[in-house]
Amino acid sequence: MRTEPPTSAPAAAPPVPRGALARLLDGDLFHSFIRSPITVLSALVVLAILVAALLAPVIAPQNPFDPATLNLMDGFTRPMQANEFTGNVYWLGTDAQGRDLFSAILYGSRVSILVGFAAVAFAAVLGITLGLVAGYRGGWVDSLIMRVADVQLSFPAILVALLIFGVFKGVVPPALHDKAAIYVLILAIGLSDWVQYARTVRSSTLAERNKEYVQAARVIGVPAPTILLRHILPNVMGPVLVIATIGLALAIILESTLSFLGVGVPPTQPSLGTLIRVGQDYLFSGEWWIVLFPGLTLLLLALSVNLLGDWLRDALNPRLRR
């Protein structure tokens, strides 16, 4: 006398595998975006910094890397005040060499953002690939990849990145250091951050692998790479997107940290972190703006990206939705 379904209606529509990315374009997510003013604001901030950084050569009043445009007399001009020798006014002031800080920040953000995006892309591709392979193949391949991931996970990203940097310095001839530094930076940050992607993708792959539609695809002889890319990957894009967003904030912070520690991009091509490193020396003599404005830009960028990531995670995770 079980009474649960007194219904002959067909059960819910057959389960079509629907990725989180498809949900992304649904009205729901867009609505939750519009309804969260702080998320919209952070999106605007990120967008503004992105555009400003991309268009730096057009927007910036001077090219801060071209010594010919710098006037030493302009050095240490306070923000919004005329220089006592030249009478020039700079919005955000200048540094010791008379470099316009606003221009330097635009160019610096450019480097930071470039490294951040490239490192995230590298980490994501590496992590997703290894995660898919580990989850789909299983066996010793899986164990090997996951053990490596475990060991690496017990070391903080910064340490891994520093080590890679140390190795690079020992291997590459000093003449090439400045040229290669930025690529090494991307490599180091990317290598330090792939584990998250691999773990998430692997567990989703394990879950999807045994579902009927994947089994069916296997039976009719669809090659493994096609199954992975067509059927399994779309299902894991939601979490990956969340990790990548938060990863972008982490990568930007890590880049600036490494540059601050003096092992990042060379001073000839400063990122926000390098600007802060240089500016720190002038803090004690009262030239606070040299460090403050690059610092604020960095904070604003990282905070906005983090806020976006936070919102995305909540929006894609129905369990946390209230």
Added chain:
Amino acid sequence: MNVPHIDQMNAGGGLPLLSVRRLRVEFPSRRGTLLALDDVSFDIARGEVLGVVGESGAGKSLTGAAIIGLLEPPGRIAGGEILLDGEAIHELSGEAMRRLRGRRIAMIFQDPLTSLNPLYTVGEQLVETMLTHLELTPAAARERALALLDEVGIPAPAQRIDHYPHQFSGGMRQRVVIALALCAEPELIIADEPTTALDVSVQAQIIALLRRLCRQHHTAVMLVTHDMGVIAETADRVAVMYAGRVVEIGPVDEVVRAPAHPYTRGLMGAIPVLGDEVERLVQIDGAMPRLDAIPPGCAFHPRCAAAFARCRIECPELQPAGATRAACWLYAPAEMAEGGGR
């Protein structure tokens, strides 16, 4: 119609132990307020077992949660009253309600595997509950805990009392949960699907145990389930819920033998009573509406083969229908059914 006298079935004839009157529970949400319980009324007498049946989402568990004062926010009681022994408990302060929980009204949940805190021994959890409600020394509480474990049929309670929940099987854990509910000799136990998560072989034992203990302690039970079988062999009376309302209530034998409401008949896989066209009712087409899409009139009319014009417009109250009471226009007094009425 005035406040209807819902129940003439009170055996003792005195004040019912629990009396729920026109209870409304709302869930305010971004898309507007959902009415989860609408006009729910019933009584439970002392020592009586009231079965509450219905599909998931019909509001059975919510009724239990509202009575014991544990509605999940943002859910809230929007109207009606809940009287325990004549006292309006729905307007008690949080602290007064807390002292009542476990002491006078206890609750048993569906899944015994997750109902017990894994980090404390069953003895610790029993003693903690007793010390909260009763004036006992810890030693006396432990004595009582031992006796209770014995009473609910845990073998070797002297050893088992110091075991952790994970050391018990599902059925044994539900026995512990029952012991916890009985700790302070409550007058009413709300059992929310107490056997659903258990093996079929264990279900009968647990139900028998619950029934026996409640007889002995003269405890009333509100037994929430979707299993008519359990109700038929355990309950004195049964309330059938559909889309947040009670659609039929009456003595369990009568409801099983001659269900009045078309929905109840569907639940019973009923044999036609009223005429040929009702034969299709053996299975009810469609599904229960979602809370945000409850149709006007009688919520069941889109699925009801016996529906007529009035069912689409007016929502029926409970009215006498044979030996039970049903919320169905089929049983409206003649002059009302003609459309004269109010």
Added chain:
Amino acid sequence: MPAFILRRLLQSVLVMLTVALVAFGLFRYIGDPVNNMVGQEATMAEREALRESLGLNDAVPLQFLRFVANAAQGEFGVSYRMARPVADVIAERLPATLELALISGFGALALGIALGVYTALRRDGWLSHAIMGLSLVGVSLPTFLIGILLIYVFAVELKVLPAFGRGEVVDLGWWTTGLLTPSGLKSLVMPAITLGLYQLTLIMRLVRAEMLEVLRTDYIKFARARGLSDRAVHFGHALRNTLLPVITITGLQIGSIIAFAIITETVFQWPGVGLLFITAVQFVDIPVMAAYLVLIALIFVVINLIVDLLYFVVDPRLRVQRSGRGQ
């Protein structure tokens, strides 16, 4: 229990061996150890003699074994840059880092749990929202910026705290401590805050998330239905269950504090192993890098073992065998 601990021990040894392999690889293959030690003027014969005495001509597995054996005794060779035994240099610097890491770690833990519990229980209060908002700023604020900000406010503008260094230290022979002098304590304030703030926000957010998760469980609902007081439900039941996963992740966090100390030590010129390591990276001082790597790995492994043991003490499901199943 012994099997469980034994398995963890074995895993720890494996991790240490892996790290040792990396460290050995660094030492053996990055640059030429001989070049780094003797400089350009040495003759071929001198080089060959050194090469032989260092055992660089032996089979590589043998060299690795020797490396591990030496490392186990704290022998990591001589720093290229300072020409002193690495072990001595590290022993000299370690107390500074450990004092800093422990104080900021436990501070972050205590405050993080308190704030996490508060924000979970009062999840809709304005103060909780404020704390959560600030914590996001804390996560987004790079450690070195926090340090610079603190230096500017408290050292440059207010002039109440020293901007760098460790202050006066007391030498206890095998340990130097800054905890016993006023200037040592004052010097510790800003670095400890800088280092702890990030961990604090992480722990707080983790505790809050776990606590909210636990508050939704059936046994908490059942505890409420039994009429237990809010205090008993929140602290007796919810908090204790919350701390289980928190222990694990906090263990990892406290480990990572030691690595994050690299940044803090750079900002405040704190004479610890982190500063030593960053200088070693800049000057490609491989023996120091290798030793630091092994040291950090060792600390991680030890902390993880402690965490496992703690877990064992707290969670009866690990401690007590299942029994009496049936029925």
